[in-house]
Amino acid sequence: MDIRLENLSKTYGTVPALSPLSLTIEKGERVCLVGPSGCGKTTLVRLLLGLIEPTTGTITGLPEKVSAVFQENRLCPDFSLLTNVLLGDRKATKEAALELLLRLGLQEAARQKAATLSGGMARRAALARCLVREADLYLLDEPFSGLDEATKLAAMDTLRTYTKGKTVLLVTHDKREAAYLSCRTVTLTKPVVEKNL
Ligand code: ADP
């Protein structure tokens, strides 16, 4: 089923976080969400995840199985990297998690505590935790942030392989990522704050 957003918006008190948005994402489509900082990209991801309620509008057609990379890594610092990846899906096997770590260049860090990972490693760990879950919709909020060129390429390749045929919404600032993943680009504009003079 297609995902339909109709007149979807979010306001915090008087602060508009997402301007009214109507958008259809077809089943199996890849959409890149771009736009300046503060235009509501993360807000839209959070609305799709059901973490916050919209101020106006509706979302229909969301599949049951959704997996996400949040804007923050949200790793459990005292658990190993491997355990953190396995938390992505209780049905995930150790073999599947290790395969992902290998693809992302993290195999040697599998037993390392998440708290000791570098920024780039932790970002890739969050991506692995998302991809270990077999979902119908993948929501990825700047999943490659803080990665150097080589690790980013491996991460983009892995994402492309693991989400083949699935619906993907990727938040990014980088047009190359959109091109590499053959995404349709949707640009959000910053909500206008109305001032009472
Ligand atoms: P983006 O991800 O595009 O950078 P966000 O969705 O994080 O933007 O934020 C959009 C706007 O909403 C920003 O102005 C931000 O300050 C505001 N905002 C986001 N979350 C909250 C919140 N919980 N309370 C108040 N304002 C918020």
Ligand code: MG
């Ligand atoms: Mg954001």
